[in-house]
Amino acid sequence: MIEFRAVTKRFEDGTIAVDELDLTVEAGTITVFVGPSGCGKTTSLRMVNRMIDPTSGTILVDGKDVLSVDPPTLRRGIGYVIQQAGLFPHRTVLDNVATVPLLSGWDRRRARTRAAELLETVGLPAEFGKRYPAQLSGGQQQRVGVARALAADPPVLLMDEPFSAVDPIVREGLQDELLRLQAEIGKTIVFVTHDIDEALKLGDKVAVMRTGGHLAQYAKPAELLSAPANDFVANFVGKDRGYRTLTFLSADVPVHEIDAVKVGDTVTSNSWKLVVDDTRRPLGWLSPVDGSVEVTADRLIAGGSLYDGGTLRSALDAALSSPSALGVTVDAEGAVVGVVHADDVLKALAAARAAGEVPS
Amino acid sequence: MTWIFENWDKFLEASGVHLRLAVIPVLLGLVVAIPLGWLANRSRSASAVLMPLSNVLYTVPSLAMIVIMPVLLGSKILDEINIIVALTIYTVALLIRNIADGLHSVPGHVVAAANAMGFRPLRRFLTVELPLAVPVTIAGLRVAMVSNISMVSIGALIGLGGYGQLFIQGFQSNEDIIWAGLIGTLVLAFIGDVLLQLAGRVLTPWVRAGR
Ligand SMILES: Nc1ncnc2c1ncn2[C@@H]1O[C@H](COP(=O)(O)OP(=O)(O)O)[C@@H](O)[C@H]1O
Ligand SMILES: [Mg+2]
Numbered sequence: 001m002i003e004f005r006a007v008t009k010r011f012e013d014g015t016i017a018v019d020e021l022d023l024t025v026e027a028g029t030i031t032v033f034v035g036p037s038g039c040g041k042t043t044s045l046r047m048v049n050r051m052i053d054p055t056s057g058t059i060l061v062d063g064k065d066v067l068s069v070d071p072p073t074l075r076r077g078i079g080y081v082i083q084q085a086g087l088f089p090h091r092t093v094l095d096n097v098a099t100v101p102l103l104s105g106w107d108r109r110r111a112r113t114r115a116a117e118l119l120e121t122v123g124l125p126a127e128f129g130k131r132y133p134a135q136l137s138g139g140q141q142q143r144v145g146v147a148r149a150l151a152a153d154p155p156v157l158l159m160d161e162p163f164s165a166v167d168p169i170v171r172e173g174l175q176d177e178l179l180r181l182q183a184e185i186g187k188t189i190v191f192v193t194h195d196i197d198e199a200l201k202l203g204d205k206v207a208v209m210r211t212g213g214h215l216a217q218y219a220k221p222a223e224l225l226s227a228p229a230n231d232f233v234a235n236f237v238g239k240d241r242g243y244r245t246l247t248f249l250s251a252d253v254p255v256h257e258i259d260a261v262k263v264g265d266t267v268t269s270n271s272w273k274l275v276v277d278d279t280r281r282p283l284g285w286l287s288p289v290d291g292s293v294e295v296t297a298d299r300l301i302a303g304g305s306l307y308d309g310g311t312l313r314s315a316l317d318a319a320l321s322s323p324s325a326l327g328v329t330v331d332a333e334g335a336v337v338g339v340v341h342a343d344d345v346l347k348a349l350a351a352a353r354a355a356g357e358v359p360s
Numbered sequence: 361m362t363w364i365f366e367n368w369d370k371f372l373e374a375s376g377v378h379l380r381l382a383v384i385p386v387l388l389g390l391v392v393a394i395p396l397g398w399l400a401n402r403s404r405s406a407s408a409v410l411m412p413l414s415n416v417l418y419t420v421p422s423l424a425m426i427v428i429m430p431v432l433l434g435s436k437i438l439d440e441i442n443i444i445v446a447l448t449i450y451t452v453a454l455l456i457r458n459i460a461d462g463l464h465s466v467p468g469h470v471v472a473a474a475n476a477m478g479f480r481p482l483r484r485f486l487t488v489e490l491p492l493a494v495p496v497t498i499a500g501l502r503v504a505m506v507s508n509i510s511m512v513s514i515g516a517l518i519g520l521g522g523y524g525q526l527f528i529q530g531f532q533s534n535e536d537i538i539w540a541g542l543i544g545t546l547v548l549a550f551i552g553d554v555l556l557q558l559a560g561r562v563l564t565p566w567v568r569a570g571r
Binding site: 049051071072073074075076080082083084085086087088089090091099100103104131132133134135148 | 467469470472473474475476477478479480483488491492564565566569
């Protein structure tokens with residue numbers, strides 16, 4: 001657990017980067033600090049491991065005042081990941097990961113064994129251990145950065161915009177991986193980002209900060225969306241916050257069975273037909289036809305996004321993006337389970353709105 | 361050209377002395393320049409003193425530098441220490457800037473990451489910053505090595521050994537001996553430069569890996 005108690009940081013030039021911050025980060029959760037550039041996120045983070053000391057106030061990590069611990073010792077017990085990964089260019093990936101165990105006095109062999117385990121944990125092949133950081137892509141370097149921060153198994157992990165410098169697709173993969181990893185390791189993580197989508201996706205709780213180092217709201221993602229504390233938060237989470245809220249609502253919509261056809265079949269129908277392959281994976285849609293017609297690949301109309309069987313947002317996306325207005329849902333193998341009807345989804349949406357779960 | 365082969369012993373002895381008088385100052389100079397380069401990189405005011413000072417020292421003519429040493433050090437005129445100290449001063453003057461530049465080239469986020477991992481300053485300097493400054497430092501060391509090898513000959517004017525003695529002897533008697541000294545100087549400079557370049561490669565495997 002990390003507690004900020006009336007923490008203020010005023011730099012020598014008079015800039016107040018953090019102003020009377022009061023906030024508790026629960027053990028074993030991800031707390032995201034989000035806000036526009038220059039609002040004091042990095043400063044807040046760096047006060048936890050004493051890269052910066054507060055002007056006033058107290059920070060406790062597991063009940064202990066950080067100012068009572070000498071910085072290098074404190075830092076070896078707190079993992080830290082930064083945007084450019086900050087890997088040591090002159091050390092191999094394995095030795096980069098082994099850094100903190102070596103600093104803490106482990107023998108080289110044990111440290112390297114541990115480092116090799118961690119490469120696996122973050123999804124990197126063992127042979128990457130022999131490479132130098134410059135031989136890895138940005139996303140791979142970030143993974144090494146995470147492995148290095150975890151090497152000495154610190155209870156607390158600080159991450160400062162760790163995924164900001166990689167392209168959006170890689171970023172999404174890294175975010176998913178962080179969530180998967182966190183489910184295993186259950187660290188107390190403080191994650192800094194300026195990207196509200198990233199904050200809402202990763203945070204168990206999100207602290208929205210505004211320029212001048214003020215905490216605007218500290219709440220669960222769904223609550224930020226459904227009940228923003230003020231205009232600043234409402235603006236920051238975006239005009240489409242009603243739609244975003246659907247990410248946090250489970251969809252209570254019936255899944256209907258659907259007859260699927262295959263390429264090569266001859267069909268007579270006046271309704272949309274779902275075309276699947278031999279393993280029942282969806283290939284696309286066939287529009288209604290007069291009389292009978294053979295299903296050929298060039299008649300297929302691409303389908304929309306798939307319904308993940310979970311959130312209302314996914315159900316809505318699937319129903320609205322499907323040419324047939326039927327949202328396809330699949331099982332773990334990708335085989336078609338059934339479809340949701342746009343009408344049902346809209347009814348569920350209206351119900352959620354009436355219940356006050358979705359801001360209008 | 362026959363002189364070398366007929367006087368192989370003398371030639372080797374001169375080479376040995378020459379090499380010693382050139383290399384020791386490079387090593388000493390490196391040891392002295394590292395903390396000074398660190399200081400110059402770290403403190404603006406230290407840099408404001410050290411940089412002009414090293415420029416000035418480098419412009420002192422080498423003959424003057426060597427003949428003034430006995431006065432400064434209280435040594436005998438024929439002591440090797442005179443030329444060793446003189447060349448060490450040139451080496452330091454040259455390397456301070458290189459080392460400061462090398463340290464300056466270490467990315468800020470790497471230093472910040474080292475701090476965040478829990479490095480203490482001395483260990484961070486020795487195991488992160490200094491190794492990363494090697495490529496720039498080696499460039500300076502190569503210049504220092506070659507220029508020292510050339511300057512050692514001046515020592516002969518005050519009676520010290522090395523190829524400079526061959527120049528003096530050759531001037532007085534046999535032109536062939538001058539050639540021997542000249543060839544020796546060039547070969548030594550070439551070998552010294554190649555060895556340093558190799559050392560640089562061995563010490564910085566990551567530089568090539570990055571390409
Ligand atoms: N060392 C410093 N000296 C003076 N001002 C600083 C220093 N570091 C940060 N600041 C200022 O403090 C404010 C907060 O900075 P920072 O915590 O880095 O913001 P963020 O990480 O949210 O972008 C900014 O106005 C920034 O310019
Ligand atoms: Mg920042």
